[in-house]
Amino acid sequence: MRSDIDLLETLSRNVMRGSLCGLGATAPNPVLTTLRYFREEYVAHVASRTCPALACRDFIAFEIDEETCTGCTACAALCPVDGIAGTRKHLHVIDAAVCIKCGVCSDTCTFDAVETVNAVDTGQ
Ligand code: SF4
Ligand code: SF4
Known part of the structure; x- marks a missing residue:
């Protein structure tokens, strides 16, 4: 559900903040960026089990x-x-x-x- 997406976002930010190296700090970027620009796609997959792009x-x-x-x-x-x-x-x-x-x-x-x-x- 939507709370799972919120949890994913929180986890990503914590990984970013808690990492001791640049690699770890930037690892969550793909998740955070796609959440920012394609959040509705996440919601569609999790909440209604549909893929708007018909790719999954x-x-x-x-x-x-x-x-x-x-x-x-x-x-x-x-x-x-x-x-x-x-x-x-x-x-x-x-x-x-x-x-x-x-x-x-x-x-x-x-x-x-x-x-x-x-x-x-x-x-x-
Ligand atoms: S490939 Fe299959 S679906 Fe397409 S026209 Fe031929 S029989 Fe019909
Ligand atoms: S198995 Fe592949 S080729 Fe056969 S009906 Fe499904 S999608 Fe079409």
Whole structure:
């Protein structure tokens, strides 16, 4: 929760103040700087378990857009866990239960039919 973020900030400042060398004194800088400029991103991750940048694997999911998918089968052929079902020229569907979120399907689809979304929005 937000108190965890406050604790992180306090800890960082204490490390800065209590360090006996320059390396220790500057070690918390990345934390403090990102807290200063991207605090809402921290809050989103901790409080609502979402990643605004859709970059954290634990918080995202992949979906195939039914309007855009042409059923080319390319994603299904390359999925390392056989997690995509579908037949040629028909909509393909990702099985969230087996998907390891590697992103191969998204990188492979030349029709931009694979969408990256926040997992909480899909009920996962
Ligand atoms: S690669 Fe894209 S268009 Fe082809 S089946 Fe997969 S999602 Fe559909
Ligand atoms: S993200 Fe990876 S594991 Fe998940 S459906 Fe796409 S290719 Fe398969």
